Amino acid sequence: MSFYKKLEASWASSKSLVCVGLDPDLQRIRKCLPETDRPFEAFGMAIIDATAEHACAFKPQFAHYAAAGRLNELKTTIDYLRDRHPDKLIILDYKRGDIGSTAAYYAREGYEVYGADAVTLNPYMGGDTLEPFAAYEDKGAFVLCKTSNPGSDELQGLELASGGPLYLHVARRAAESWNACRNLGLVVGATYPEELAKVRAEAPDLPILVPGIGAQGGDLAATLAAGANAQGTGLLINSSRGILYAEEGPGFAAAAAKAAEALKLEIQACLQA
Numbered sequence: 001m002s003f004y005k006k007l008e009a010s011w012a013s014s015k016s017l018v019c020v021g022l023d024p025d026l027q028r029i030r031k032c033l034p035e036t037d038r039p040f041e042a043f044g045m046a047i048i049d050a051t052a053e054h055a056c057a058f059k060p061q062f063a064h065y066a067a068a069g070r071l072n073e074l075k076t077t078i079d080y081l082r083d084r085h086p087d088k089l090i091i092l093d094y095k096r097g098d099i100g101s102t103a104a105y106y107a108r109e110g111y112e113v114y115g116a117d118a119v120t121l122n123p124y125m126g127g128d129t130l131e132p133f134a135a136y137e138d139k140g141a142f143v144l145c146k147t148s149n150p151g152s153d154e155l156q157g158l159e160l161a162s163g164g165p166l167y168l169h170v171a172r173r174a175a176e177s178w179n180a181c182r183n184l185g186l187v188v189g190a191t192y193p194e195e196l197a198k199v200r201a202e203a204p205d206l207p208i209l210v211p212g213i214g215a216q217g218g219d220l221a222a223t224l225a226a227g228a229n230a231q232g233t234g235l236l237i238n239s240s241r242g243i244l245y246a247e248e249g250p251g252f253a254a255a256a257a258k259a260a261e262a263l264k265l266e267i268q269a270c271l272q273a
């Protein structure tokens with residue numbers, strides 16, 4: 001199944017735009033699950049089972065597992081997610097970007113070793129660095145466009161001599177020449193809804209992954225008004241800490257389920273308004 005079809009199917013079956021970010025943090029997990037020798041795996045599986053009903057996608061964040069020396073738990077968590085919840089999109093957030101010959105290895109890592117349906121990429125080395133990823137026709141890639149962090153304007157907002165900011169140039173490229181294989185999406189932070197509206201105008205059909213809701217204080221209503229399409233989809237609204245650590249204690253999974261459901265319902269209410 002093509003990446004866009006899989007994404008459409010995950011929106012349709014879940015009736016949700018929620019993407020649950022898996023950003024495990026050992027200190028916080030220990031308060032939830034004090035006694036386990038595979039804490040990232042146990043925590044991830046519990047969160048997945050508790051929130052799957054309310055989510056179209058999960059986004060494991062590579063550095064959180066790598067920095068803790070727990071990449072084997074990233075792999076088993078992704079395997080579990082694919083086996084138990086095959087209709088959910090798995091986005092491996094590793095923000096790679098390198099010369100094409102090396103990028104081919106990163107693509108193999110993300111899609112074949114970890115089995116992700118999609119990855120996040122940094123496109124600022126140029127379109128040739130995306131090609132090894134696009135060659136996996138059933139897989140997808142979300143390219144950073146206008147990121148959620150406070151300093152994202154420093155480079156992404158630079159005005160080009162040809163007119164308009166750099167991030168809009170990236171949006172146009174991703175919608176057109178970079179997207180020959182029809183498997184790209186964009187990343188735009190919920191902390192920049194005005195910019196999201198401009199990106200949506202340049203890339204009306206691209207799926208957009210939107211982090212920044214919850215812990216980063218992004219504006220959900222403005223995000224949906226700026227980026228949702230006529231069908232009420234087109235976006236994956238990510239929340240990581242806001243769901244994972246809704247409660248840091250034995251009731252963490254139930255609290256995460258509640259937080260994911262609340263986000264799903266708030267999205268539905270905004271879309272209906």
Ligand code: OMP
Pocket residue numbers: 021023061093095120146147148149187188189211212213214215216238239240241242
């Ligand atoms: P919370 O702020 O806890 O919801 O986490 C946001 C997640 O999205 C983190 O894993 C970030 O690495 C990721 N992210 C951003 O926060 N901002 C961006 O612009 C892009 C990403 C991303 O690519 O996922």
